[in-house]
Amino acid sequence: MNNESDFKNPYMKKVKYIFVVLLAGIGLLTAPSCNKDTYFIPPPPHTPQPTSTLEVMKVSTPPSTLNSAYWKTADYHNVNVSDVSTSHLYTDGLLNMTGTYSGKTSFNAGVNPGLKLKAAYDNDNVYILAEWTDSDVNLSEKSWLWNGPTDLLKADLANGWTSQRNSDRMSLAFEIQSASNSLGTFSSVGCSASCHGTGNSAEMRPDAGKVDLWNWSLAKSAPLGYAEDMVADATGLSDDTGQQICVRNSVSVSDRSGPAYEWDGTSQTVTLSTGTASILDPAYYLFNKTPFLGDVVRGDSIYHSEVLNQPGHCISCHGELGVGGTASSLNVLSFNKKSRASLISSMDNESDMGPYWNALNQQSRDDLIAYIRGLCGVPGYYLSTPDGSNADLTAISNVTPINIGNAMVPSTNIHTVYKVLIIRKLETTHADDVQFDLSSNKIYKFGIALMDNDGKNHIGSVVETLTFK
Ligand code: HEC
Structure with a gap:
């Protein structure tokens, strides 16, 4: 008989059990007297755990940077992304702007983005950190190209001026006022309640009510350290009130009319939402402008x-x-x-x-x-420092707008994982914002969308829950 078969014998099992219990008992009794210090070892640091909704934990130190200690141990919510809006094309003159055309199979060449969210709040603000994989950085939107490439998905001619290129984005949607359409209410179908129409005429607007959109775009808001703050209601989608962060750089409303402005050649020094100084790369961004x-x-x-x-x-x-x-x-x-x-x-x-x-x-x-x-390619928008309700959403990311690299201009910022932190006051004084009044409600529905080189097609999750703890 070898040892292994000994333990298969029920009698030997019992003996072994008694022996182990005895040893453990002796250990417990003697440990404190042998080494009192062990009593004062602090509990091990919290190991991040997945949670079923996005839990917003109360913190005393604001986790206001990507490296804040809180994010290292915070629990996280994995978002199971699916195709939310696909097969949309832009109108005439807008070419090669639909990198997420087929949804998940197009987004980052079909690699699961592994979207992960973490959140916190303090007395003043809510902090939401999103991380996802997208291995190329797309930072332009509607750049003006002269005799640019054709778009395999569209019949548009590319002669003369056309508007091309698009940016990577992450958008969050919250309900401001009971929003609904034929698909249902925001609380049941989330941001699908603000989906209007189908095909190329699809628009982001509910039939009734109001939806708050937090739109982090690498072309239009991230370079200045913000997420675009927008509102969708029955009349359509518009920026919040106050100075707009970006304006279309075009001679007329036509996307074939050409650029109205170009860079004036001076250093584009700006102050980001965080108060830090930065310089916007004129290859992508227009801030100091002069007529084209x-x-x-x-x-x-x-x-x-x-x-x-x-x-x-x-x-x-x-x-x-x-x-x-x-x-x-x-x-x-x-x-x-x-x-x-x-x-x-x-x-x-x-x-x-x-x-x-x-x-x-x-x-x-x-x-x-x-x-x-x-x-x-001349930038398709020019940027301005926003104010009023347009300046409510501070955004910090691991992309800097200085000396940007991509496959065409290898330098900095070639990365695979986006990290975007959005900070907003729990309550603003603006009617075009969702208000997190924790004394009356601690649970909020929201939707989240990711776009790779696109602004019409997206993947994501239409209903998620933000739970303030
Ligand atoms: C005989 C050949 C030739 C012709 C014709 C020519 N170029 Fe060049 N160009 C060059 C060479 C050589 C360079 C140096 C860079 C390189 O080695 O390619 C250059 C450089 C340039 C640059 C880059 C400057 C920089 O900042 O690096 C521009 C812009 C340019 N050319 C525009 C033009 C324009 C506009 C015309 C027509 C008026 C023109 N070239 C005609 C040969 C030519």
């Missing part, structure tokens, strides 16, 4: 002029549409980091370009730079 200069049609024609060794004829070395020639590509976003003056001086100093560039007058140079800007 030059005639792009004329610039296009000088670029393509056919007479060898005569002014123009840029195509011979830089290729059709600024790519594929013997000289460097001109359609790269990094050219937007150069002011007009610095672009002109680098061309002045390029000896190979002498016969093609030197004899051009100022007007032709302006027109050519308008054309080069159109190859790189």
Whole structure:
């Protein structure tokens, strides 16, 4: 008989049990007298646990940064994302803006984003931290491209100005006033209650009531440290009151009308919502602006002029549409980091370009730079520091708007996991906001959406619960 079979014998099992209990008893009796210190060892730190709703714990130290100690031990809520809005295309002139077209299978090439939420509150504010995986950073929205790429999903022609590129976003929706539509009420179907229409005409507006939208967008709000604060009611979706954070940079309402403004060449120093100073990258963001200069049609024609060794004829070395020639590509976003003056001086100093560039007058140079800007993409919005109810939502993330990198401009900010912290007062004095009045209610329904290079199609969860503890 070996030891193993000993323990299979019921009698031996009982003996072993008594022996273990005795040993444990002796241990308990003797431990305090042997080593009194063990009594004062503090409990081990809380190990984060998943929770079934998003629990908002009361804290005394505000967890106001991504690195605050609270987030390291806080419980978390895993959000099971599903397709919320799919197969939508934008209207005429808006191309290649639907990176989440097929929902989960498109979002980050089908990788589950693993959306995780944590939350806390103190006497003044609620803090919501969202983390999800998306391995490329999309930071533009409706950039102006001249003769840009076509969109395989759309029949639109890409000739002339079109609006292209989109941003990554995370949006939260809360009910302000009993919102509903034919699908149900906000408390039963969440943000589906504010889904109106189908197909390309789908809009974010309930039939009745009011919904608060917290829209973190890498193109329009994150660079200044905010989430866009919006409200959806039966009339449609609009910004809250106060100075708007972003305005469409276009000559007219048409998404083919071209940019009204461009960067004025001065350093875009801004103060973020947190009070910290930052500099916005002109490759993506327009803050210090001046009217867009030059005639792009004329610039296009000088670029393509056919007479060898005569002014123009840029195509011979830089290729059709600024790519594929013997000289460097001109359609790269990094050219937007150069002011007009610095672009002109680098061309002045390029000896190979002498016969093609030197004899051009100022007007032709302006027109050519308008054309080069159109190859790189002019930002589709210009930003302003918001105020009033538009400034209610402070947002901090692990993306900085300085020297942004992506596949085209490798530098900083290449990452896989977004971390976005949104901070808002529990109660604001604005009628266009949800109010967290904890004396009357501690449970709030909300919806959450994630978008990868998109603003129409999203994945997420339409009804979640925020439970203040
Ligand atoms: C004979 C060939 C040739 C022609 C024609 C030519 N370029 Fe260039 N260009 C170059 C070379 C070479 C450079 C240096 C970078 C490189 O090696 O590709 C350059 C650089 C540039 C740059 C980059 C400046 C910077 O900041 O780095 C711009 C912009 C530019 N060219 C615009 C033009 C325009 C506009 C025209 C037409 C007026 C033109 N080029 C015609 C050869 C040419």
